Amino acid sequence: MLKIALSKGRIFKECLPILAKAHIHPVDDPETSRKLILDTNQADIKLVIIRATDVPTYVEYGAADMGIVGKDTLLEYDSPNLYEPVDLGIARCRLMLAGPKQQALPLCNGLRIATKYVNVTKNYFAQQGLQVEVIKLYGSMELAPLVDLADYIVDVVDTGNTLRANGLEPKQHIANISSRLVVNKAAMKLKNQLVKNFIQQIQA
Amino acid sequence: MSHPSPWLLPEGIHNTLPAQAQTLETLRRQLLDLYRSWGYELVMPPFIEYLDALLIGTGADLELDTFKLIDQLSGRMMGIRADMTPQVARMEAHQLQRAVPTRLCYIGTVLRTQPQGLSRSRSPLQVGAELYGHAGVASDIEILRLLLATLATVHLTDLHIDVGHVAIYRSLLAQAQLNAEQSEILFDIVQRKAQPELQQCLAEWSIAENLRTPLAHLLELNGDVTVLSQARAVLQTAPPAVHQALDELEQVAVATADNIQFDLAELRGYGYHTGLVFNVYVDGYGDAIAQGGRYDDIGKTFGRARPAVGFSTDLKILAAVGQLSTPSQEAKIYAPANDDAKLQQKINQLRQQGRCVIQALSGQNESAQQMGCQQHLSQRQGQWRVMDITL
Numbered sequence: 001m002l003k004i005a006l007s008k009g010r011i012f013k014e015c016l017p018i019l020a021k022a023h024i025h026p027v028d029d030p031e032t033s034r035k036l037i038l039d040t041n042q043a044d045i046k047l048v049i050i051r052a053t054d055v056p057t058y059v060e061y062g063a064a065d066m067g068i069v070g071k072d073t074l075l076e077y078d079s080p081n082l083y084e085p086v087d088l089g090i091a092r093c094r095l096m097l098a099g100p101k102q103q104a105l106p107l108c109n110g111l112r113i114a115t116k117y118v119n120v121t122k123n124y125f126a127q128q129g130l131q132v133e134v135i136k137l138y139g140s141m142e143l144a145p146l147v148d149l150a151d152y153i154v155d156v157v158d159t160g161n162t163l164r165a166n167g168l169e170p171k172q173h174i175a176n177i178s179s180r181l182v183v184n185k186a187a188m189k190l191k192n193q194l195v196k197n198f199i200q201q202i203q204a
Numbered sequence: 205m206s207h208p209s210p211w212l213l214p215e216g217i218h219n220t221l222p223a224q225a226q227t228l229e230t231l232r233r234q235l236l237d238l239y240r241s242w243g244y245e246l247v248m249p250p251f252i253e254y255l256d257a258l259l260i261g262t263g264a265d266l267e268l269d270t271f272k273l274i275d276q277l278s279g280r281m282m283g284i285r286a287d288m289t290p291q292v293a294r295m296e297a298h299q300l301q302r303a304v305p306t307r308l309c310y311i312g313t314v315l316r317t318q319p320q321g322l323s324r325s326r327s328p329l330q331v332g333a334e335l336y337g338h339a340g341v342a343s344d345i346e347i348l349r350l351l352l353a354t355l356a357t358v359h360l361t362d363l364h365i366d367v368g369h370v371a372i373y374r375s376l377l378a379q380a381q382l383n384a385e386q387s388e389i390l391f392d393i394v395q396r397k398a399q400p401e402l403q404q405c406l407a408e409w410s411i412a413e414n415l416r417t418p419l420a421h422l423l424e425l426n427g428d429v430t431v432l433s434q435a436r437a438v439l440q441t442a443p444p445a446v447h448q449a450l451d452e453l454e455q456v457a458v459a460t461a462d463n464i465q466f467d468l469a470e471l472r473g474y475g476y477h478t479g480l481v482f483n484v485y486v487d488g489y490g491d492a493i494a495q496g497g498r499y500d501d502i503g504k505t506f507g508r509a510r511p512a513v514g515f516s517t518d519l520k521i522l523a524a525v526g527q528l529s530t531p532s533q534e535a536k537i538y539a540p541a542n543d544d545a546k547l548q549q550k551i552n553q554l555r556q557q558g559r560c561v562i563q564a565l566s567g568q569n570e571s572a573q574q575m576g577c578q579q580h581l582s583q584r585q586g587q588w589r590v591m592d593i594t595l
Contacts, residue, residue, distance in 0.1 A: 060490070061490050062322070062490015062491065084396045084401075085399050087399075087400035184490050186485045188397075188426065188467075189465060190485050192465065
C-alpha cells in the first residue's frame with residue numbers, strides 16, 4: 001500500500017500527468033467527490049487529499065508515504081525529517097517581497113511584514129541583518145499594506161496580476177518555487193523498491 | 205488566562221499507569237537479563253551533572269536538547285541528561301579504564317527540551333548497550349546482533365535495519381573542500397536527499413565534475429545489498445577510506461540477517477559518529493525505533509580515546525510497537541479480614557510462592573471481584589484454602 005498526499009486545486013490538476021507516468025489514475029475527482037482518500041486504478045495506491053500546508057506533516061509522521069507539495073510550504077515547514085528527492089517542476093511561481101508602487105519605505109529595522117510564511121520571512125531579513133515584525137495572515141496578503149496593517153508583504157507571485165490590481169509591485173526575489181515530491185523516511189526504507197520505482201517512472 | 209487544570213502534565217511528559225508500568229517493568233527485566241547474559245554490565249549514570257561534562261564531544265544538537273539549571277552550591281551550570289550514551293562513555297574512559305574490551309548497558313529516563321519523533325515524548329525511557337575497546341567490524345556485528353536480540357524480546361522480527369557509514373560522506377566532503385557554511389548547507393541537503401538542490405549548489409560553488417558525480421550518486425545509494433556493488437562502481441575513484449567503509453559494510457551484510465538495508469547517505473548522529481551507523485524501522489511506524497553506531501573519538505575528550513559502538517532505544521516505544529503478549533494475569537487472591545494465625549500463615553506462604561494476596565481491611569464490604577481478585581481464601585474444615593470465585 002502506498003499513500004500519496006496531495007492538495008486540491010492547481011497542484012492536483014498539474015499532478016495528474018505526472019501520476020499518469022507512473023500509471024496511476026484517480027478514480028474520483030476531488031472537486032466533485034467528498035472523499036478524502038481517493039482510490040486509483042491501482043488497488044494498492046491511494047491519494048490522500050489534504051490542505052497543502054498539511055502535506056509535510058502527514059508525510060513526516062508517516063500518515064502518508066509520499067506527498068506532493070510546493071517548495072514554499074517546505075521552506076516554511078523547515079524539517080530535516082523529510083526526503084525531497086524530486087523537483088516536479090510544476091506549479092511554478094516565485095516567493096517575493098512586495099510593497100506599494102509609490103512611497104515604499106526603505107528596508108530597515110522594525111518594518112512590519114504581513115505573510116503566511118513567518119519563518120521564511122524572519123530568516124530572509126535576518127540574513128540581511130534586519131529585524132522585522134512579522135504579522136501572520138492566512139490569506140489576502142495584498143490587503144495588508146493598503147490598510148496600513150503592514151509595510152510589505154511576502155507571498156508567492158505567479159503572474160503578478162493581483163499585486164498590480166492592488167497598487168503593489170514585486171520588490172525583491174526570495175526564492176523560486178515549484179512542487180516537490182516528499183517521501184517519509186521510514187517509507188523510503190521499508191518500501192524502498194516501490195518508492196524508487198515511482199521516482200524513476202515520474203522522472204522518465 | 206485561567207489556570208490550567210492542576211492535573212495537566214507538561215507537554216511530552218507522561219504518567220505510567222499500572223498496566224503499562226507492569227509491561228515496562230517486565231520488559232526492563234527481560235532486557236537487562238539478556239544484556240547480562242551477553243556480558244554487558246549495568247551502569248547507572250547520574251540524572252544530573254555539570255553541563256560541560258554532559259556535552260563533551262557530542263556537538264550542538266544535544267546542547268539544545270538539554271534542560272539546564274544553576275547549581276546553587278557551586279554556581280556552575282548543570283544539565284539533566286538528554287542522552288545517556290556520552291555519560292556511559294565518560295564512565296568507561298575515565299573511571300573503569302580497563303585494558304580489555306568493556307561491555308556496558310544502561311536504562312533510565314532522559315529529559316529532552318524538544319519533543320522527539322512520532323511519540324512527541326520529552327521523557328523517553330532510554331535503554332542501550334555499548335561495547336568499548338574494539339575497533340573492528342566484529343564489535344559492530346556483535347552490537348547489531350544484540351540489537352536484533354533486543355527486538356526479538358518484544359517479538360519484533362519483521363523489521364528493517366538500515367545501515368550506513370559516515371566515513372563515506374565525510375571523505376567525499378573533505379575532497380570537495382567546502383567552507384563551514386557550505387558544509388552546513390550540503391549536510392542539510394543530503395539529509396533531505398534533495399537531489400535538485402544538490403545539483404544547484406554544487407554548480408554554484410563550482411565544484412569539480414569528478415567530485416560532483418559521486419555526491420549526486422550518494423543520494424541514490426539506498427536499498428538492498430546490491431547498493432554496495434553499485435557503490436563500488438560509481439565511487440570507484442573515491443578515496444581509500446570510502447572503499448574501506450564499503451569493505452566493512454560488506455562484512456556486516458554477510459554476518460547479519462536478510463532484513464538489512466543500506467543507505468550510504470544516512471547521516472543521523474553525524475556529529476559524533478565515526479563509522480557504521482544504523483536505524484531500525486518497522487512497518488506501520490513512520491520513524492526509527494532504535495538507532496546506534498560507532499563513535500570512536502568520544503573518549504578522547506575524557507583523556508582516553510577508546511573505540512566504541514553501541515545502540516539505544518526507548519523502552520516505551522518498544523513496548524508500544526512490539527508484539528507483546530498481554531502478561532498472563534495470574535489470578536489474584538482475596539483474603540478476608542481475619543486475625544486467625546492460620547490465615548496469616550497461609551497468606552505468607554502464598555506470597556512467598558509469588559502469588560498476589562490482597563487482604564481485606566476490617567470493615568471493608570466490597571466483594572473479591574470488585575477488588576480485582578479471581579480467587580479467594582476460605583475456611584473449610586479448619587483449613588484455609590484457595591477457592592475459585594464462581595460467578
